[in-house]
Amino acid sequence: MSQAELQSIARAEPIRRQIRWHILVFLLPALVIYSAVMVLPLIETLRLSLFNVVDGQPAFVGLANFKVLFGDARWASDFWNALKNNFIFFVIHMLVQNPIGVALAALLSIPKLRFVGFYRTAIFLPTLLSFVIVGFIWKLILSPIWGVAPWMMDLVGMKSLFAPWLGRPGSALIAVSLISVWQYVGIPMMLIYAALLSIPDEVIEAAECDGVTGWSQFFKIKLPLILPAIGIISILTFVGNFNAFDLVYTVQGALAGPDGSTDILGTLLYRTFFGFQLQLGDRSMGATIATVMFLIILAGVSLYLFVIQRRMRRYQF
Structure with missing residues (x-):
């Protein structure tokens, strides 16, 4: 392969793959429902286990509930x-x-x-x-x-x-x-x-x-x-x-x-x-x-x- 051909290949722009946005659109409803029903309640449960009610107000107690x-x-x-x-x-x-x-x-x-x-x-x-x-x-x-x-x-x-x-x-x-x-x-x-x-x-x-x-x-x-x-x-x-x-x-x-x-x-x-x-x-x-x-x-x-x-x-x- 000649020097000119090598230079032309080096100058060639890389092929850009088209971003398939429709995949995200189809996944979004399932992701929203799963997050609302499973992920967020799980995070809130884990957070709530580290709190307790002190003098009528929620207070951070760390691992005291587990103790x-x-x-x-x-x-x-x-x-x-x-x-x-x-x-x-x-x-x-x-x-x-x-x-x-x-x-x-x-x-x-x-x-x-x-x-x-x-x-x-x-x-x-x-x-x-x-x-x-x-x-x-x-x-x-x-x-x-x-x-x-x-x-x-x-x-x-x-x-x-x-x-x-x-x-x-x-x-x-x-x-x-x-x-x-x-x-x-x-x-x-x-x-x-x-x-x-x-x-x-x-x-x-x-x-x-x-x-x-x-x-x-x-x-x-x-x-x-x-x-x-x-x-x-x-x-x-x-x-x-x-x-x-x-x-x-x-x-x-x-x-x-x-x-x-x-x-x-x-x-x-x-x-x-x-x-x-x-x-x-x-x-x-x-x-x-x-x-x-x-x-x-x-x-x-x-x-x-x-x-x-x-x-x-x-x-x-």
Whole structure:
């Protein structure tokens, strides 16, 4: 290339890309709504947790509210009890809901299974129901007075095993957790089912040629391929359980009885912020509990994104 050509190329003006303003126009409504509904309330909650009312006026108190929440005898007992129950609530979902969802998805993905559409719809249907309906229906089913559970257990000779599970401190939290599992097991089932369907037929055929079939094929071939989907389900379960409130409130009320055995962070936040019966609402302490919930969820999500997800092997087909 000659010197003149090089100089002409150097003098050539760079190509300017046209700014696509229409993308910002389309994103603006969603950004405004999300900021108004999520971002601004979150910022205000974090700010409110650092203030308290002193002599009738809001005053900046720093981390004093957190010190009261963790150290004051009255507040600490309720908070640590709710946090413990929340962890139990989460563990039951992880150990019961998600394995059942994976097993159901594996069964539905069997090629020769008939009525797959009916089974899939029937299992996923409770997820679409209102938590109010689910809560009151299960209260009626498990009622020892007019519930159908004692009668149905009597039909199979197991009436002696029936107990007022929602009314006993030792079993109430497990009962509420299993009700939640029944309602939401369709979500992990559908996500895992979609992940199983995305596995290429060539991979399955190669495994069958090597003599790997049945459940051995699922555990050795399919399960490693759907681990990213299981990870997403696990973190969604974590976030959903530590944001839980509605089902516990519907089944056991704001006091989350009996004796606070089903009290979780969501119900504690409700009673603290808005007040209940003779208890007056405390906005600052309610915001403090909400901030702790946010930090717990943030820590769990960060652990998954920056530690666990990076170590997962993803397969590209």
